[in-house]
Amino acid sequence: MTASTACARLVAVLAASAVAATVLSAAPPAQAQTYWVPASGKVTVHGHGFGHGHGMSQYGAQGAGRAGKSYRQILGFYYPHTRLGRAKGPLRVLLTADHSSDVVVKPAKRLTVRDRADGRSWRLPTGRLDARGWKIALVKGNAKKSAVQYRDRRGWHRWNLPGKRTVLRGDGQLSAKGPLRLVRPGGSTRRYRGVLRSASPFGASKVRDTVNVVSLDQYVRGVLPAEMPTSWTLAALRAQAVAARTYASWSRRAAGNRYWHVCDTTACQVYGGRQAEAARGNRAVSDTRGRILRADGAPAFTQFSASSGGWTSRGGRRYLPAKKDRWDDWSGNAYHDWRRKVGVGFFEQRYPELGALRSIKVTRRDGHGQWGGRALQVELGGSKHSVRLTGDDLRWALGLPSTWFAPRLTPIQRLWERLGGPKSAWGRATAREHPVANKAGLKGVAQRFQHGRMYCSPRTKAHALRGRILEAYGKRHHVAGALGYPTTNIFRVEKGRRAKFQHGSITWLRRSKTVDVHIRR
Numbered sequence: 256m257t258a259s260t261a262c263a264r265l266v267a268v269l270a271a272s273a274v275a276a277t278v279l280s281a282a283p284p285a286q287a288q289t290y291w292v293p294a295s296g297k298v299t300v301h302g303h304g305f306g307h308g309h310g311m312s313q314y315g316a317q318g319a320g321r322a323g324k325s326y327r328q329i330l331g332f333y334y335p336h337t338r339l340g341r342a343k344g345p346l347r348v349l350l351t352a353d354h355s356s357d358v359v360v361k362p363a364k365r366l367t368v369r370d371r372a373d374g375r376s377w378r379l380p381t382g383r384l385d386a387r388g389w390k391i392a393l394v395k396g397n398a399k400k401s402a403v404q405y406r407d408r409r410g411w412h413r414w415n416l417p418g419k420r421t422v423l424r425g426d427g428q429l430s431a432k433g434p435l436r437l438v439r440p441g442g443s444t445r446r447y448r449g450v451l452r453s454a455s456p457f458g459a460s461k462v463r464d465t466v467n468v469v470s471l472d473q474y475v476r477g478v479l480p481a482e483m484p485t486s487w488t489l490a491a492l493r494a495q496a497v498a499a500r501t502y503a504s505w506s507r508r509a510a511g512n513r514y515w516h517v518c519d520t521t522a523c524q525v526y527g528g529r530q531a532e533a534a535r536g537n538r539a540v541s542d543t544r545g546r547i548l549r550a551d552g553a554p555a556f557t558q559f560s561a562s563s564g565g566w567t568s569r570g571g572r573r574y575l576p577a578k579k580d581r582w583d584d585w586s587g588n589a590y591h592d593w594r595r596k597v598g599v600g601f602f603e604q605r606y607p608e609l610g611a612l613r614s615i616k617v618t619r620r621d622g623h624g625q626w627g628g629r630a631l632q633v634e635l636g637g638s639k640h641s642v643r644l645t646g647d648d649l650r651w652a653l654g655l656p657s658t659w660f661a662p663r664l665t666p667i668q669r670l671w672e673r674l675g676g677p678k679s680a681w682g683r684a685t686a687r688e689h690p691v692a693n694k695a696g697l698k699g700v701a702q703r704f705q706h707g708r709m710y711c712s713p714r715t716k717a718h719a720l721r722g723r724i725l726e727a728y729g730k731r732h733h734v735a736g737a738l739g740y741p742t743t744n745i746f747r748v749e750k751g752r753r754a755k756f757q758h759g760s761i762t763w764l765r766r767s768k769t770v771d772v773h774i775r776r
Contacts (some may be wrong), residue, residue, distance in 0.1 A: 260492040288616070288626070292688070297465070300594065300660050300663070301563075301661055301663060302593050303592075303624070303625065303659045307657075308564065309558065310559045311494065315333070316483075316582070322547075326492075326493035329490060330494050340548070340549040341546060342547045346474050346507055347516045348469065348474060350464075352440075353465040358427075358451050358452070361444065362769045363432070366429065366431045367379065367429065368391070368428065369428050370401075379405075384407065390404040390406070391423075398455075398461045399424075401453060426451035426455050426463070428453065430450045434448050436530040442450070447467045466514060472541075472544060474500075474526065475500045475540050477531050478503075478527075480527070480532065482495060485533040489539060492539035497557075500547050503517050508553060550573075555719060561582040562585045564657060566628065568621060598655055601639075602635060605652060611687075614634060614694070615635055615662050635647060646658035666716065667700065670719060672730040688700040688701070691734040692735065693712075693734050693757065694736075694737075699711050699734065700712075700736065704721075706722030720741060724753075727761050727769075738761070751766075
C-alpha cells in the first residue's frame with residue numbers, strides 16, 4: 256500500500272460520518288474544482304450512474320418496481336409531460352453484424368423471395384434441389400438487379416426465376432412461415448422474425464445492407480432481454496417495453512424514407528431478433544401491446560440509460576428534465592456509486608502535449624447533485640501545456656461509466672482547502688506531491704506551496720507548516736530528520752506558536768523572536 260493510498264484511506268475513515276458519505280468534497284456548480292495528482296501516480300475517480308442519464312434509469316425502473324410502483328407510474332416519473340398512446344406498422348432494422356452485401360439464410364418452410372421492384376414473389380423449392388442455403392446477391396455488372404442462389408454439397412448455384420426473367424429487377428427480400436435463420440459472415444446464425452431484406456443504401460449502390468422488417472411488437476420482443484434482465488419486476492419490464500417501442504416509433508418518424516429506421520446496437524437500441532426473446536420479456540410486450548408515449552402529438556424521444564446515479568440529466572426536451580431520482584439507489588445497482596483508478600501515465604501518453612500531468616480541473620458542471628453534477632468541461636494541467644476536453648471526451652478516454660465523476664482529493668489538498676485554499680497563508684501549490692519517509696521507514700508525502708509545506712503519512716495525517724517553524728524543521732532535514740512527521744498544524748501557545756512532531760516540538764517565541772527546538776531522546 257502506497258503512502259498516498261494510506262493517507263487517502265485515513266481521510267475516508269475520518270469523513271465517514273459526513274452526510275455525503277464520501278471521500279470527495281462537493282463544489283458549488285458555478286465554481287471550478289481542481290484536483291491534484293497524488294504522489295502515487297494513481298488518480299482515484301469516484302462517480303455515479305452509467306450512461307448519459309437522460310430519461311429513464313433502467314436500474315431506477317427496477318427500484319421503483321421493487322417499491323410497488325406500476326409501469327405507468329414509472330413512466331410518469333421519468334417522462335413527465337407525456338401521455339400513453341398507440342402505434343403500429345412495420346419497422347426497418349439495420350442488422351450491422353451482417354456486413355457482407357449478401358443475405359444468406361438456411362432453408363425454411365414456405366421460404367419465399369420477393370422482388371421489391373415490382374412486388375412479384377416466388378416460393379423457393381426445397382427437396383429436389385437439396386438446398387442447404389439460399390442467398391440474395393448482387394448481379395455482376397448491374398448493381399440494380401439481384402440474383403437468387405442456392406447452395407448444395409457442390410457449392411453455390413444461380414436459381415433462375417420461373418418465366419422469362421432470370422434475376423430480380425431490384426432489391427430482394429426473403430420471408431417464411433416462421434423465423435428465418437440468417438447466416439452471418441463467419442458462419443454463425445441468428446433467428447429473426449418477419450422479413451430479411453437485401454437493401455440498397457441508394458439507387459445505384461454497389462453494396463447492400465441487410466435489413467430486418469418486423470412489426471413494432473416483434474421488434475421490442477428482441478430488444479427487451481438485451482436491454483434489461485427479464486428476471487426483474489414486470490413493472491420495470493413493461494416500462495422498458497413502452498420506452499423501447501416509443502424510441503423505435505420516434506426513430507421511424509425521424510428516418511422518413513431512409514431504407515432503415517433503427518439499428519441493432521447501443522447506438523440505437525440493442526436488438527437480438529427472435530433468438531434473444533425470453534418468456535417474461537414477451538409477456539411484458541404483450542401486456543403493453545402497441546403502447547407508446549406521445550408528446551406534442553408525436554412519439555416522444557424516450558432516451559434511457561442503465562443508471563442515473565441519483566439524478567437524471569436534462570435531455571433538451573421538457574419531458575426529459577434533470578430531476579432527483581430516489582429509485583436508482585438500491586442494493587442491486589452497482590453503478591449508483593462507482594470507483595475507478597487511472598495511472599498518470601495514461602493521461603501523459605494519450606495527451607503528450609501535457610508533459611507531466613499536475614492537475615485535473617473540472618471547469619463546468621450541470622449543477623445537479625454531488626460535486627455540482629455531471630462534468631461538462633474539463634482541463635488537464637500539465638508541466639508543458641493544458642488540454643481542454645468535454646466531460647464526454649474524458650469519460651470515453653478513461654472508460655468511465657458516466658460524466659458524473661470527480662477525482663478524489665488528496666489529504667493534503669483537503670487540508671489546504673480547509674485552511675482557505677489559495678487565499679490561505681500558504682498560498683498556491685508550486686509542485687506536485689512527492690514521496691518522503693522518516694528514519695523508521697514510514698512512507699508519506701509532502702507538497703510545496705508558495706509560503707509553506709504540507710506533510711502526510713498514514714499514521715500522522717496531513718499537517719501544514721510555514722514561517723520560522725518550517726525553516727527550523729528544514730534545517731533538521733524535514734521528515735527524514737530526528738523530529739519525524741508533524742503531528743499537528745501550527746497552533747497558538749502563551750509564548751508564541753508551536754507545532755508538534757513524532758519525536759518533539761518546535762516553538763516560535765514571540766518576545767525573543769527565536770525558535771526553540773525540543774527533540775525527545
